[in-house]
Amino acid sequence: MKGFQKLAKHSTKIIGLVVLSVGVLVSIVYKIHPFTVIPKLNADKHLAACMWIMLVGMYLTAFSQEKVEDERVQTIRARALQMVMMLMSATFVAFSLTAITQDMGEFDVVLLLMFPLIYLAMYLAIFHMGLYFDFLWDYDDKKMSFLQNLKKNKKPIIIFQLITWAILILILLLLS
Amino acid sequence: MKNTIKVERARLNISQTELAEQVGVSKQTIHSIETGRFVPSTVLSLKIARFFKAKVEDIFELEETD
Numbered sequence: 001m002k003g004f005q006k007l008a009k010h011s012t013k014i015i016g017l018v019v020l021s022v023g024v025l026v027s028i029v030y031k032i033h034p035f036t037v038i039p040k041l042n043a044d045k046h047l048a049a050c051m052w053i054m055l056v057g058m059y060l061t062a063f064s065q066e067k068v069e070d071e072r073v074q075t076i077r078a079r080a081l082q083m084v085m086m087l088m089s090a091t092f093v094a095f096s097l098t099a100i101t102q103d104m105g106e107f108d109v110v111l112l113l114m115f116p117l118i119y120l121a122m123y124l125a126i127f128h129m130g131l132y133f134d135f136l137w138d139y140d141d142k143k144m145s146f147l148q149n150l151k152k153n154k155k156p157i158i159i160f161q162l163i164t165w166a167i168l169i170l171i172l173l174l175l176s
Numbered sequence: 177m178k179n180t181i182k183v184e185r186a187r188l189n190i191s192q193t194e195l196a197e198q199v200g201v202s203k204q205t206i207h208s209i210e211t212g213r214f215v216p217s218t219v220l221s222l223k224i225a226r227f228f229k230a231k232v233e234d235i236f237e238l239e240e241t242d
Contacts, residue, residue, distance in 0.1 A: 068202035072214050131204075 020057025
């Protein structure tokens with residue numbers, strides 16, 4: 001496996017974040033005030049195109065190197081990928097059972113884009129939590145209870161809450 | 177696994193950033209190793225030990241829970 005790692009350069013992550021921000025903004029603007037860019041595309045496909053920009057941004061962000069890509073970063077990356085892979089497989093097992101037992105009708109293009117979008121968002125959240133929150137989690141007194149330790153770590157909890165709510169609101173906004 | 181990196185750093189009066197630069201990792205990685213949250217690979221352990229001009233077993237020590 002040596003030399004297998006083919007992550008993009010760290011500068012790609014910055015480009016990815018810019019593309020992702022543009023995608024999120026365009027998607028939100030489209031949900032509030034629908035607009036037409038390519039006349040032959042219907043409303044669903046326009047929304048799908050906005051989400052596709054987000055998807056490209058997330059992909060570039062997810063698969064580019066950190067500033068210092070050392071063994072700790074690689075371990076966290078591997079754990080995050082393992083966790084998301086397990087969740088993704090479980091979802092597809094459940095989804096395929098539904099497809100076997102029920103008539104799914106025509107497959108929605110927006111729904112198709114939601115799958116990689118959610119998994120990449122989950123991977124990015126888990127990876128960055130492992131990368132930065134573990135470091136911020138400075139107050140880890142083994143003599144104290146878990147809840148007492150939580151009270152001493154307000155900063156990571158607030159950031160975690162903000163990210164979780166932002167992802168949930170975005171998903172709900174796009175699905176509505 | 178516990179280690180004496182913090183003690184060794186204090187002895188040489190160097191920061192986490194300086195040690196990180198010398199062994200080719202990030203400052204956060206050194207912090208995680210010092211606090212016992214991350215167990216380094218053999219290569220990184222040897223690099224750290226070589227930097228402090230000590231043996232690996234002088235820097236790193238197994239705990240009963242390992």
